[in-house]
Amino acid sequence: MDLALLRTFVTVHRAGSFTRAAALLGLSQPAVTSQIRTLERQLGRPLFLRQARGVTPTTIGDELAHKAAPHLDALMEITETGLDEDFSSRTLHLAGPLEFTSERVVPALTALPRNGQSFALRASFGTAEETLEGLAAGRHDLAISTVRPRGAPLSATPLCDEEHVLVAAPCWAERFDAGRVHPAGMSELEQIPVIEVHESLPLVSRYWASVFDSRPVTAGAVVVPDLRAVLACTVAGAGLAVLPRYLCTAALERGEVTALHEPAVPPLRTYFLVVRNGALAMPHVARAHEALQQAATGWC
Numbered sequence: 001m002d003l004a005l006l007r008t009f010v011t012v013h014r015a016g017s018f019t020r021a022a023a024l025l026g027l028s029q030p031a032v033t034s035q036i037r038t039l040e041r042q043l044g045r046p047l048f049l050r051q052a053r054g055v056t057p058t059t060i061g062d063e064l065a066h067k068a069a070p071h072l073d074a075l076m077e078i079t080e081t082g083l084d085e086d087f088s089s090r091t092l093h094l095a096g097p098l099e100f101t102s103e104r105v106v107p108a109l110t111a112l113p114r115n116g117q118s119f120a121l122r123a124s125f126g127t128a129e130e131t132l133e134g135l136a137a138g139r140h141d142l143a144i145s146t147v148r149p150r151g152a153p154l155s156a157t158p159l160c161d162e163e164h165v166l167v168a169a170p171c172w173a174e175r176f177d178a179g180r181v182h183p184a185g186m187s188e189l190e191q192i193p194v195i196e197v198h199e200s201l202p203l204v205s206r207y208w209a210s211v212f213d214s215r216p217v218t219a220g221a222v223v224v225p226d227l228r229a230v231l232a233c234t235v236a237g238a239g240l241a242v243l244p245r246y247l248c249t250a251a252l253e254r255g256e257v258t259a260l261h262e263p264a265v266p267p268l269r270t271y272f273l274v275v276r277n278g279a280l281a282m283p284h285v286a287r288a289h290e291a292l293q294q295a296a297t298g299w300c
Helices: 003-015 018-025 029-043 059-081 098-110 128-136 183-189 202-212 227-235 245-254 283-298
Strands: 048-050 055-057 091-096 120-125 142-145 154-168 194-196 221-223 240-244 258-261 268-276
Touching: 003 018, 003 029, 003 059, 018 029, 055 059, 091 098, 091 128, 091 283, 098 120, 098 142, 098 227, 098 245, 098 283, 128 142, 128 154, 128 268, 142 283, 154 202, 154 245, 154 283, 194 202, 194 227, 202 240, 227 240, 227 245, 240 245, 268 283
Parallel strands: 091 120, 091 142, 194 221, 194 240
Antiparallel strands: 048 055, 142 268, 154 240, 154 258, 154 268
C-alpha cells in the first residue's frame, strides 16, 4: 500500500475535512479527494461519509486510522529529524487558555532539565473550541483544554482540577459576619459589583449555580478578558470575583482579598491534556506530556 495515500488518509481523518487536509499537506482539494478514492478502491470499503461540513470516518476508517497513525507518525519523526539526531531541535507547538497556560504550563515546560533533550516551545492562547480545532487540524502538537474532546482524532488525559474561590477586597468582606457569606447575606452580596472575563459572567454564573443553586443578580460588572486583570481589579476594590485558587492564593495570604464564602464542596473545573491520536510516538510531545502530568500533581 502506498504510504503517501495513508498519510493523506490520516491527515483527512485528523482534520475532518478534505479542504483542511489539503491545506496541511500542500495539495489541492481534488488531489486529496482523488487519493482517498484510490485508497477506498484498493481496500474495497468506504473510509469517509461526505457531509455538508467536512467528512466523518466510517467504522473501517476509524479502525485504519487507529492502526496506521502511530506508525506513520513514527516514520515522519525519523524523516524529519534524521536517523542520527535527537529531538532537541524540535519545536513543540502548545495551545491552551491564557492564564492557566501562562501561569502553570509554560513555566513547567521551560523548567525541564537542559540535558540535550530540551525542545523549542511556541505557545498560543484561545478558547477550548479554538484550541481543539487547531490541534485536530495539525496547527498544535499539544493542547490544554477545559473541554474533553469526544471521538477521533483526539485523545484526552485529565490533568488537574482547579478550585474556584469567591473573593473580594476586605472593604467588601466587612459587610458579612467574619467575612463569610450566609443565607441572610445573599441580598447584600448581590449588591456588590462583579468583575468577570466576559459579559456572560461564566465563572460567577457557574459558582452561583453550583453553590447557591441560583443565578447571580449583579449590581453592575467590570469585564476584563484576563483573569490576572480580574484579580488586580478585585484587589483595587472594584467588586467581587470568582477566581482559581492558584491565581489568588498569594493575594489571600497577603490579605489583599478575602474569601467571601468557603463551601464544603468548592466548585471545580477540570483541565485536560489533549493530543492527536498517535502524537505520543513523537519524543518531544511524549516528554512534554509526561512532564506536565508530573508537574500537575502539585497544582491547583
